[in-house]
Amino acid sequence: MPITIGIDPHKSSHTATAIDSSSLEEQSTIRVRASKSTTRELLDWAVGWPDRVWAIEGVNGLGYLLAQQLLAAGEYVVDVPSTLTSQVRLLETGSGRKTDQVDARAVATIATARTLPCAQVDDHSQVLRLLSDQRSEITQARRRTINRLHRHLRDLIDGGAPIHLSSKTAATLLVKVRPTTAVEIERKRIAKELLADLRRLDKAVAENRRRSREAVASSGTTLTDIYGISEVLAAKIIGQVGSIDRFPSADHLASYAGTAPIEASSGDVTRHRLSRRGNRQLNNAIHLAAHVQTIRPGQGQDYYRRRLEAGDSRKEALRALKRQVTKAIYRTMRHDRNQQLAPAS
Numbered sequence: 001m002p003i004t005i006g007i008d009p010h011k012s013s014h015t016a017t018a019i020d021s022s023s024l025e026e027q028s029t030i031r032v033r034a035s036k037s038t039t040r041e042l043l044d045w046a047v048g049w050p051d052r053v054w055a056i057e058g059v060n061g062l063g064y065l066l067a068q069q070l071l072a073a074g075e076y077v078v079d080v081p082s083t084l085t086s087q088v089r090l091l092e093t094g095s096g097r098k099t100d101q102v103d104a105r106a107v108a109t110i111a112t113a114r115t116l117p118c119a120q121v122d123d124h125s126q127v128l129r130l131l132s133d134q135r136s137e138i139t140q141a142r143r144r145t146i147n148r149l150h151r152h153l154r155d156l157i158d159g160g161a162p163i164h165l166s167s168k169t170a171a172t173l174l175v176k177v178r179p180t181t182a183v184e185i186e187r188k189r190i191a192k193e194l195l196a197d198l199r200r201l202d203k204a205v206a207e208n209r210r211r212s213r214e215a216v217a218s219s220g221t222t223l224t225d226i227y228g229i230s231e232v233l234a235a236k237i238i239g240q241v242g243s244i245d246r247f248p249s250a251d252h253l254a255s256y257a258g259t260a261p262i263e264a265s266s267g268d269v270t271r272h273r274l275s276r277r278g279n280r281q282l283n284n285a286i287h288l289a290a291h292v293q294t295i296r297p298g299q300g301q302d303y304y305r306r307r308l309e310a311g312d313s314r315k316e317a318l319r320a321l322k323r324q325v326t327k328a329i330y331r332t333m334r335h336d337r338n339q340q341l342a343p344a345s
Helices: 038-045 064-072 082-093 100-113 124-156 167-175 182-219 231-241 250-257 280-295 299-309 314-341
Strands: 003-009 013-020 026-033 052-057 077-080
Touching (some): 013 100, 026 100, 052 100, 077 100, 124 167, 124 182, 182 231, 231 314, 250 280, 250 314, 280 299, 299 314
Parallel strands (some): 003 052
Antiparallel strands (some): 003 013
């Protein structure tokens, strides 16, 4: 009897529910603590169902470690998006009532009804994802530091500081400040501490860029051959996509990235709107690449202008271009994958 086991992962525990893949009849539920013995407890519990599939909500989130451990044990694991879980939970309970067991059953139900991407054993793409995530965290911290520094410079200097503030500019401005009150003395001291933080974060960004460049080069990808995709964007794209084998076609990748426009026609007016679904990090990387293509001469800009001449708005034309960029990314990653699998001559 084929069994699908849905898992609702948490920081301190995981709840697993097994259902019959054909009848959807619930077989058993177990809740295990997140510990060194978690995987062994789950495998011992599931030993009576040799024909099984594990469905985990968010294999790149709270379910990451468990998914990797199950894969290492030779199990078949699929990734279930949390957005689908909430929809199924609402349909099954009628109220959206949320419990771990209800969520685990919803995860299993989704896995029986849809073709979902398989979880992948960590590879080079995970290194690129870590670097990409680190860059996002550093740039966010840098932005917050600059905003705080701006606030103090505003109160120390007439006219404040330039909008695009750099550590060099901030240092030049601070040198000229001559505080006369206790408040101004403390404000300048804090500003100097923030300047030191900004310099440290600038070095961290540069180091991340260097490591990303090296990691992208060692991955053997040719994504950077696509106009508008830098090493930093290539790292983000590969990190978010993972193995291209997860996607049977470019359309599936576009759906995952949220670059497949949704039709919103009315009457005789045919139009499409932005899809807010999908992986937003991947969508952002594709958006940046498409934007570069619109402002620089090339095939991308030619396509964008043709869409405008055909009556599309700027947003519609950009969305159409993002879809074309997604297709190019899929073709390139598929080609790179085939090259890796080709036998050495």
